Amino acid sequence: MTAVSTPASLQQSVYAMDNAEVLRIRNDFPVLDQLVNGKPLIYLDSGATSQNPLSVIEAEQEFYEQRNAAVHRGAHHLAVEATEVFEDARQTVADFVGAQYEETVWTSNATEGLNLISYALSNAALWAAQGRGSSALNALAIGPGDEIVVTEMEHHANLIPWQELAFRTGATLKYIPITDDGSLRLDAAADIVGERTKLLAFTHASNVLGTINPVAELVALARRVGALVVLDACQSVPHMAVNVKELDVDFAVFSGHKMLAPTGVGVLYGKQELLDVLPPFLTGGSMITTVTMERAEYLPAPQRFEAGTQRISQAVALATAVNYLAETGIDRIHAWEATLGQRLVKGLESIDGIRVVGPAAGSERIGLAAFDVAGVHAHDVGQFLDDRGIAVRVGHHCAQPLHRRLGLTATTRASTYLYNTTDDVDAFLDAVSGVRAYFQA
Amino acid sequence: MSLDQLYQQIILDHSKQRHGSGLAETAAPAGAATGQSHQLNPVCGDEVTLRLAVSDGTVQQISWDGAGCSISMASASVLSELGEGMSVEELHSVIDNFREVLRSRGKVQADPEILGDAAAFEGVARYAARVKCAMISWVAAEDALNQATA
Ligand SMILES: Cc1ncc(COP(=O)(O)O)c(C=O)c1O
Secondary structure, X not given: OOOOOOOHHHHHHHHOOOHHHHHHHHOOOHHHOOEEOOEEOEEOEOOOOOOOOHHHHHHHHHHHHHOOOOOOOOOOHHHHHHHHHHHHHHHHXXXXXXXXXXXXXXXXXXHHHHHHHHHHHHHHHHHHHOOXXXXXXXXXXXXXXXXXXXXXXXXXXXXXXXXXXXXXXXXXXXEEOEOOOOOEOHHHHHHHOOOOEEEEEEXXXXXXXXXXXXXXXXXXXXXXXXXXXXXXXXXXXXXXXXXXXXXXXXXXXXXXXXOOOOOOOEEEEEOHHHHOOOOXXXXXXXXXXXXXXXXXXXXXXXXXXXOOOOOHHHHHHHHHHHHHHHHHOHHHHHHHHHHHHHHHHHHHHOOOOEEEEOOOOOOOOOOEEEEEEOOEOHXXXXXXXXXXXXXXXXXXXXXXXXXXHHOOOOEEEEEOXXXXXXXXXXXXXXXXXXXXXXXXX | OOHHHHOOHHHHHHHHOOOOEOOOOOOOOOOOEEEEEEEEEOOOOEEEEEEEEEEOOEEEEEEEEEXXXXXXXXXXXXXXXXXXXXXXXXXXXXXXXXXXXXXXXXOOOOOHHHHHHHHHHHHHHHOHHHHHHHHHHHHHHHHHHHHHOO
């Protein structure tokens, strides 16, 4: 587990969240207070995107009403203020995941963060070949004969950038397989991660299976052979305490919109010694030291990776969201969602014709569950639930290879957050139990 | 708009008893010109491969394989049943009419005289996210028809 502060078990006995507290929390989220198809909205799609509390919406508005200016450029009052709140926001988010300020790079979302690493690494091979930049790049350069390792449970965002990196560099992409109940096969991983492995990328928590992967074991495998580790923390940072230093990963990415913040902002964490030598991905204004007609020299991280005018209001809003999560208590949120996740799986398993993918009830999982309904396509399940005001995600959830591995093309997914009650879960289960009869399956 | 107007019984029936389903099992009639089209909706993974056989200006056979939601599967089944025996021009105009109804957001009513059982998909027009499900096999049929008559 990754908890950094009080263990969840202890917190739970003292301060456990309950439905009454969740209902108070829900009052902070204006969008949740509405009718859909004449029924109160039950939002169970936070795994795709989460909702924003009023404080986050107001933080963005306040920025535009009082401070809007381009950052790091110009000496006027607004520019100074905007730069200050923008960089304060970086510190807030860095602290939340145990990173240093210099190691915290703003991106548009996790997808951009992963592409940034992928392109910085193939640029590293180009620089190393021409003797440009630090000699440390030689060790980072990936080429023919090298291997990049991912897992069968990755979101396309943590898969395609590595397919393309393999294509650009001539490296080979390898997969750590999963068991039928959705855990990584560590026995196989120990064979797959070998001398040729240059990079190991995996998700902390699966957006489909709900599995929480054993980061320490996987990092140990990578360290043994000197491979870099990239952690997709999209489904962990919003829901549990994550400390990137304790996990000892080289890179980690997550998206603001999955943690109560607006779209358009995400974070890349990278160890400083790596970020400072890696070539940039995007180039342009705000990331250079000197520019001549022929070439440019680049600033150290984080500016090195922040070309062009940044997403300032979104960064400020993300810091506000982080404060909201921290004030509620990320361990308490984790414990509450674990309860909801177990209730979901237990309930679904007891309905005829439902197959839940991922760990069975009683095994650890995050607060989501994806499932197949015998004889009813996921799209129809989603439509049926929407008619009852229940919002879920249907489809392959950007994980086609995983669904193929599970023998499915699409599933229905319910995913919870700190604003969901056990009543939400029960209403959802009640609705699901009527699906097969409705479709005469 | 209630869910029952979307999922009319005729749609649920066709989604299970699929007319024309099974490309391998149905050989195209000898001497007919054929066209085949594969359509995929990457958003939800709905997939249809449809083959259409034409001779003497008449659609002899519409066969298909597919995977997807009840709307997409029922729509392929209804199309196959409805289109067989039509002239090439008739099928073109029925496809045009179906598309117009489905894209109208509920403003254009379906005429059962023209669309037969396919009129049952009128309710889909009100669910913007589902219009593509109903259209996928019709897009495939239009493409296959153009190939068969090229
Ligand atoms: C596990 C995982 N990785 C990556 C992503 C991609 O996030 P984004 O689309 O915000 O870049 C998601 C979100 O869908 C996810 O759940």
